[in-house]
Amino acid sequence: MLVLQTIRENPEAALKLLAIKNFDGKEIIQTILSLDDKRKETQKMLDDNLAQSNTLAREIGILYKTGKAAEASLLKEKTSQLKELAKELSTIFESTKKELEEALLKVPNLPHPSIHHGKTPEDNEIIHQEGLIPHLPITAIPHWDLASKYDLIDFALGNKISGAGFPVYKGKGARLQRALINFFLDRAIDEGYKEIQPPYLVNAASGYGTGQLPDKDGQMYYAPLDDLYLIPTAEVPVTNIYRDVILKESDFPLKNVAYSSCFRREAGSYGKDVRGLNRLHQFDKVEIVQISHPERSYEVLEEMRTYVSGLLRALELPFRILKLCGGDMSFTSAMTYDMEVYSAAQKRWLEVSSISNFESYQANRMKLRYKDETGKMQLAHTLNGSALALPRIVAALLENNQTDKGIKIPEALVRYTGFGFISET
């Protein structure tokens, strides 16, 4: 949720930035401003009214104590009128506040001024690419075929047990998965991140905190009996650790890393783009989350980008970094880098990480604040990124490293897998 103050101070500037995200905010900003005016006006009247009531009540108390009951009951009559008015005013006040908040929630985060206007993923800017694109023989096969050839992942079995998008990892497939998780966690810990094991089901307040609700509630699995949501990413529980928290300036930067399974309904996706491991309902991910001082959040964003690049390099995967255009950025993000890995048999770039700075957008909603050196409350900045999402990494590893005899495991992973090669036997 945007800070109302930024809209108030310069609505024109806000509109301009929103346009980068292809969001026409003219109407809603106008609504917000007039609702806020109305809110203030009503509050003034209500406060004055309550102040009068309070004074009267105090006087009545004194009169009773001094035995002047007659005078007291005279004053009592006055209060009843005040009370009636107060009731009306507070109804208006409450409903105005609610409308204002609802309107505010409909406004996406302002993109960083450096973000390009753009409509589709094609408009994203490729800012970096490295690693050799492997040239595979024509006999090379996509990962879903490799997975069954070497009995690593069983999609049909997942289908039977749960449904499409719930693969079963087996044998070396399962061990590869586990190796990657440990590898990612260890690297993050070396980098100063604190490991967190979060809950997989969260309440609605947490969903609102990070912005999955009210917008994208259709993307989350929901358990109505207990009114809980399955997490679509560890970002939700981990960032919500800091909901309603007041930090000290010396607490920055807070660096957390969490492995979790992620659950996404992915309603409406189908086709060859989602084949194999490309898009799943349940997948594993290691997520890094940082809470930053506002002045340093963009340095932190770069630091996270560098860190994730290092992971991909260690896995010897060719990758590129995209700076997302306004149109492709999420509702809550101010700047996002996508990291994509080249999956050589599919001949496709696959997104394996998305690193975002939300500035104070999530913090405002969550009331995540700190006291600055003058003792004033300020909103912190939140950032997160995948480091990394497992399935597409596995897809690229299998495809890029396939040979006639089997699949080679990158050097850095061998001490985690316990094997350096996957072959048919």
Added chain:
RNA sequence: GGAGAGAUGGCAGAGCGGUCGAAUGCGGCGGUCUCGAAAACCGUUGAUCCCAUUUGGGAUCCGGGGGUUCGAAUCCCCCUCUCUCCGCCA
């Protein structure tokens, strides 16, 4: 699932229906002392919003919602959550 207890400021913990934003202790901050630190002592210490903006004034907040009352942290009702015991169970 059954029975009971509770929810108050960063934490702990008081609080006859009026002067309670709330005692007290701890913690935090500032000071005295000290070469420095500890101890001791003194002082200070919540959030949000509105008006005025220089000092300032006002409203709201004691889990959430409703009610009684001129007046509620204190009384009544509902909800939620937590804890203890029993049952079940990884």
